[in-house]
Amino acid sequence: MMRIGLGGVIAICLAGCAPQMEGAGSEITIQQAPERVLSEADAFHESIAVFDSHLDTPALFHNPEYDFSVRGSFEEDGTHVDLPRMNEGGLDGGFWVIFTRQGPLDEASYAAARTHGLMRQTAIREFAAKYHDEVELAFSADDVEAILEAGKKVVFQSMENSYPLGTDVTLLEHFYIGGLRMIAPVHFANNQFADSATDINQIYDGLSPLGEELVREANRLGLVLDGSHASDATVRDMMALSTTPIILSHTGAKAIYDHPRNIDDALLLELADNGGVIQMNIFGGYLEELIPSPERVAALEVLNETYGTNTAEMDPETLAAWNEARTELNRLYPRPRSTYEKFMEHTFHVLELIGPEHVGISGDWDGGGGVDGMSDVSMLQKITRDLLGAGYSKEDVEKIWGGNMMRLVKAAEDARESELVSPDILN
């Protein structure tokens, strides 16, 4: 069988792949694979539901320069997702994220975070309304089939960092009515709900008592719980307490790169044993150690001296100025990038360890994702070709691209105890 994308052999790029993205800076070996085999894999990719569990694109919705209907380019504008590129890469949608940066744990900051979260959800709903011929909000597993049959993209909503809920988990019901169906308690730093994977101090050794309330409320309403960014102890607490399997919506393998955001083999086995799913993250900084250029290091030092490093403590004006300066810095001195091959190394490791029933894909698109060889969502067929090439069956690949994620959505839905009227009336 043809084997592509491994051992330094790169798949032939069919029509639709941007030429500048192929193996920049590295030597390419073109495998003379039969055209028929490649086109069969691409046709199969096109025929199945391809979902990503963590699309950060809503962070762009407030930006007047971003237009979902116009093809952008990562090299020119830094973006990863829009309608033309979703069509090129056969991406059918997935979970679109309500992300809130972690700030101080006090009442005024909770109120500001709540406003931010509600506005981000409103932005997603406005996006769905504006592009109603192209995309549609999904509220249940059953909605998916009809949306795809209508030729539209699926817009589930997830929350990355539950910080906007403050200390009142009943607010989750409000977000649920608006369409929220997945929730991650914590992000880069410990918060009121849980310890983070990337916070040096561990406060609760897992979930806080309020975090336990959050898990119970998510179960009652029928949301999928997301352990990405959570500490290992938090992930274990979530699995122990949740009545349905959890997802890690964008995470990597610690066996390939020892980073706190990645999960070791023991925890991966526990996750699978619990019925859970890990969505392999195409985020360079978590795939391997990347050494920045001396010019970038120097520029970062100047940035830190000017603005400090604690974004949680910055007032809105300073934060905006810091954001602008950091964007310019990244343009002038780009982050070092990982490669598509390294991403597939993580993916194959986890697939071999826990099997295709427990693995999916997420690029962390528009949230820092992307690697050399896969800069945006326009070339996702490559992953399908390589999975088939490595001997995974079409059935396996279908599960990896969305079947597993949807199994968890359905499980959460079936286990819900809330008597809420269907939120479809708000659609």
Ligand SMILES: [Zn+2]
């Ligand atoms: Zn993230």
